[in-house]
Amino acid sequence: MAQDDRPLVLVLNGPNLNLLGTREPEVYGADTLDDIAELMEDHARVLGLRIDLRQSNHEGHLIDWLHEAQARGCKAVILNPGGFTHTSVALHDAVKGIVTPVIEVHLSNPHAREAFRHKSFVSPVARGTIAGFGAKGYMLALDAAAAI
Template sequence: MKILTLHGINLNMFGKRDPKQYGTATLAQIDDQLRALGQELGAEVECFQTNFEGEMAERIHRAHTDGTDAVIINAGAWTHYSYGLRDALAILKCPIIEVHMSNIHAREAFRHVSVIAEIARGQIAGFGVDSYLLGLRAAVSAVQQG
């Protein structure tokens, strides 16, 4: 089973950026935890981060044909306005799980809207690194359920 985890704009700054909202774990630490849990669950986890929207769309396009079984995505600020990424994700036939470290519904009003939520199997927000780990468990379960 192959699970693709996508980290969007500014998420390479985890560990440095607003620890009150995002905690102190770095992106590398989050990726390591995802890969370790993936091994336990029998899934290969690939992690990809970019600050370039077109590059993210290209990686999503590759997921359509590279054997990706599910996608976990934290699109960062793109969550709230990137119809281009939403449309790229909508091409996929596999489950999409949206995750956020902070509770986007308890923050600024503009963060309450996700253009991705409508096409995602589900959304997990507000649990810090556990949002990613819960997202991985949900992705594996969705693939197993078919």
């Protein structure tokens, strides 16, 4: 089998995103993470990219994967930190500590929700943030990754 030389984008999803499609669909939409992965695979192929999509409910996994992205020479990381957005100095430090560009993604618009969701520890160290466009936000993030 031939080696796939397309640039790699690591797509990391944080806590509770494994529940997409059933958890508060009025906020997060009806798409499951598998649905989003399928859409992203198709869009990545069009853009000449390949993706590696992962999800974890554990902060340390996300940090290890951010470090791995740099070690593997990934073109970019698309990160939906979920609830860790508003709590994790450790994720902030991991994003800040790597040279791989990180694009923060949120299905909903955190600024249109509860006040505690208005602060992101990731945004100040991310290349950019896309929020409020549902599953389409991941495709916008792939477009941004391709343009980097």
